[in-house]
Amino acid sequence: MKQVRKCKYCGKEFVARSGMQKYCCEECQTKAKEARKKRQQDFMNAVEPVIGLQNQEYLTFAKAAILMGCSRQYVYKLVNEGKLAASRISSRMAFIRKADIEKMLAGNPYHRVLPTNRPKKSTPQTTKRSKSNVMSVESNVQESKVLDYISGEEVMRIYKVKKSWLYTSAKRNQVPVCRIAGMNYYSRKHMDALFGKSAEVEAVSEWLTMKEAQELYGMSAASVRSNAYRHHIPTKREYGQTYYSKDHFGQLRRTDIVNDNSYYTVREAAEKYGMSTANVGIIAKKNSIVTVKVGVKNLIPKMDFDRVMAERLAQFGSYSLV
Structure with a gap:
């Protein structure tokens, strides 16, 4: 009696020649064998790093992410939030102790969220009430803080910075931001400290771009930057372009x-x-x-x-x- 079976690899029906036959042809059998080896290799690639980390006390951020089963970015987030302790050895190297990971996990036990503790769904009336409260809070903030905060457009116009650089700098330097009516307002005091021009910069009348300084003094871009940093030459940045004081560079290079x-x-x-x-x-x-x-x-x-x-x-x- 003929035995009709389905191929374990491609799912195609075939007539088995013996009771042990699982594949319809030799090609499917070879491909199934290769897939099986690949799964085993992938498993070993995933397990070997974890096995190797069992005896290590000090871990890099990447190895800590492998051990915890999360992304490296999440490990950075835990360290920045102060939830996980890390030690910086140099500007490019930092370590995390395995004991600190276990301490963090022990200090944050899992708490089951019961149905009775879930927040209630908001009704249309409560939604309207919350919206009116938000609007009143926004109006109060707008009335009390408008003199201390300036909009992003004003920051870009006054300090001549790009929008992307404004967002990055504000986030990096933790500048207080107030959001009113869908617009970001930044603390004027912090913007002055971050982008404000010093009296020395205000006194400069002539400026050189990087290309102009290279052509005028026969210097490379790296030399222009290093001389400006080493000799405290006034610089300013407008819309992503760096300008250098012509008078200070002239005194440094002594062109006369x-x-x-x-x-x-x-x-x-x-x-x-x-x-x-x-x-x-x-x-x-x-x-x-x-x-x-x-x-x-x-x-x-x-x-x-x-x-x-x-x-x-x-x-x-x-x-x-x-």
Whole structure:
């Protein structure tokens, strides 16, 4: 008697040749075997990390997420809310103790929510009443706080920031926000502290963009940023564009001296008198010649250096060191 069965892999009906046959063809049998191996491998990939974490006392955020069975972002959330303790070792490394995870879980036991404790459904009358209360609260807030809070559009117009940067900065710096009639209002005091311009910035009349500073002074973008940070050059940011004080950069780079023909660079002096740059530095130091440092260059007054070299030639008959 023929036995008609369904294939365990594709579900297609077939006539079994023996009582042990489960698949309609060899192809389905091979695919079923591969699927079975894949399931076993996926299981081992999921279990092995947890097994390896059983003997670890200190866990990274990623490993803590694996051990707890949640996402890494949720672990960050628990740490930021103060529910889970973590220790920062460096700017890029932080650890969580397994004992702290167990302490957090022990301190927050599960409480079953009974049907009697569930909040009652609001009726149309209570909904109207709550809406009227919200409107009154909003009107009171609007009347009492309007002088201390400014809208997001005003913040963007006054401080010249983009909307995305406003939202990010307000959230990152915990700026008080008041929502009235569907609009966000931000604390003027905190906005002044966050985006307000200092008196030094207000006194600057000429500004340079990053590209202009690079072209004018022959510097890379990284050099412009590092010099501005290191030498406290006033900067401002408007609509995502950073501007640098032209006067302060000019004083730093000393363009008036660099373009002045009354100064040698160390290399120019060495080439003129046929000596090494080290000898030029030694001669300038021994004869107390005041040099001017501009960036990585040392500028030497031509008049003083030529006088010293003329004296050396008259005294020793050559320019070389004695």
